[in-house]
Amino acid sequence: MSQYRPMTEEELRERVRKLKAEYNPDRVDMFTFRGAQYDHGLAWVHFPEGYGGLGINPKMQAIVADELRKGVETVYDDLAINPIGIGMGAPTLMTYGSDELKRALLRKCFTGEEIWCQLFSEPGAGSDVAGLATRAVRDGDDWVVNGQKVWTTLAHVAKWGLLVARTNPDVPKHEGLSYFLLDMHSPGVEVRPLYQITGEAEFNEVFLNDVRIPHRYMLGQEGQGWQVAITTLMNERTALGGGSTQKGGGPIQVLMQLWNARPPKRHAPAEAAVLRDRITRLYIESELLRLTALRARAMMRAGNPGPEGSVGKLAQAELYKKIWECGMDVLGEEALVYEPGYALRRPAHEERRDKVLLAKYQFLRSRANSIEGGTSEIMRNILGERVLGLPGEPRTDKGIPWKDIPRGG
């Protein structure tokens, strides 16, 4: 990729050391440190200078992460701070946003001062995102938005929302969409918690009643919303399917720790053997998920992106569900008792250090793995059609104006 300017690993490391010398992450607060990291071009190294980057190869971000870890206790996890803003919003904004928007938003996105959420799904449009019904109508310099979104992670704390809305119902569904950045504090935005199977409300319903969005907050052109949304979704799936980067790390590590903390006293030898084989299978699949992601990266580097990368999201979702199911079986009757008051609260996204609590929580939470960010069925369609080249299903909505497509109740 010749558009990236060269920089040696040592120069980059030196830059990180300089940052840490001026702003010791153990001594300054998160916003200050991450703000300085952004100003030093170390937030997204492949972004241009002045936008949190240095215009160098994105591979080198790993060097920054490595150097940041050295000799300090405080290490920030981007995706824990602002998963949607950093993982999906920033790359979309970088590709389609105006300079004015980039300057106004990228820094606070990276520091975590402003949390982002994603307003794509609707009660009537889940996997079929392009079928969404939220309307945006032009009124002078503004767009006036009405509709309802759902499954909106972090909406209750978000300052900015990535919104796709229908600006033209008279053309086929993919052509009539536009993409906006919505200030979640605008009048007419109402966020209601949506309690989940875990008893928590990480998700929300968002009601949009005559919400006004200035035209300059549109990303891409009018009617180009689907292409912009694809950028967001591709970044989402990349963020979602590579497993742990560490050998034996991630969920399988927790499962093995649970197993080893409970010598198979409760089980007859034959039962223990069955569980042990199940755990070993899951260990193998976890390793292969990790190794397949490494292989995908090697192929990318060699300039031959193959199917290795696209299997990750599907494989990870199905694997994680199996791991946490097995966790419950390892815990046995201990798993019947949940922590008091687990039902109906809003999570503060605290870390769950207690392995038993984590396993019980994840057993429920991981049900969403095969639904969020593209269901396993959608992922199989994508693998079948885009990787294996199998023919698409006959579509009854192709070429038909959105307003004429039949919709269920």
Add this chain to the structure above:
Amino acid sequence: MDFAFTPEHEELRQTVRRFLQDRSDEATVRRLMVTEEGFDRATWAQLAEQLGLTALIVPEEFGGSGLGPVELAITMEEMGRTLFCAPYFSTAVLATSVLREAASDAARQELLPAIAAGKKIVAVAWAESPGIWEPADVRLKAQHGRRGWTLTGEKTAVIDGQTADEILVVARTREGLSLFRVSGSADGLQREALPTLDLTRKLARVRFQKTPAECIAASADVEAQLQRAFLLGLVALAAEQAGGAQQCLDMSTQHAKTRWQFGRPIGSFQAIKHRCADMLVAVEFAKSAAYHAAFRAAEGDAGELDAAARMAKSYCSDAFFQVANDTIQVHGGMGFTWEHPAHLYFKRAKSSALLFGDPVHHRDKLAAIIGV
């Protein structure tokens, strides 16, 4: 570095693939699999002389190419794709690996150049009960008498044992595990070709009755050396399985694109498409497992290899079987016929899964390594 295939690796893959397209097409496989020898001597000679593949992992000092596990995995993967009928696995992989790791210099001097040149078929007699393959499980006794060593006992699942010019026998002496060499024409040697599920890989039962044998390795390290050879065999087999699985997936997607029912290609139905997508995940994971094991073997770290090889054999066995099974299903009634190649892969998949210890066996060993 993981998975860094070089341009030379890609070239090797293309060379092997082109050769096999020519020499191991379906009609040839079907013709050879019902013969007693199970392979074509002229093709074997070409494989040795033109491609140098029998010399692949033979050290250079013994007339070989001195290449390693990664090149071997690439070759085996391609052979697995076409169910290549030849004593390659027995001779160029197992026997070569056993000789390289364990045998005396004299034995290497005599056998490795002959193997490299494609002049000798050499089998390894190891398992005594079906599916029991670890070096520690060997019980067959070797006795030393006035006229040297003799072997008495029985070995099973000896790959190409029926046709081999020489047989390398893993046996036990009072001192421990040792390696012996027996000529194919030795007295007291009885070889019986076994009727096998997988027609494309020949297995024999071999009986020894005071059969004269030459001891070619007897040091205290033999068990560890044989273990390394065995693990390399697992890596090669896993790569072969990954290749077979890829071929099954290719056949299935091809069929799903061209077979029409209810007015549309069957691959447009989610029932078929999703099955193919699951096959793809299994194939990609199988490749990751096999390549990872091959690169670990090339690094020569025994501990890492033990885990990686068992992981690969276990996963690739299950994946190949699943994919071969799904291939029959995707092909419908046609997939159940003798005329269609699906059953050949299906049978190879089950046989390979059970050969060298089944997936449960290797997961049991792996569990101990990773502390489960």
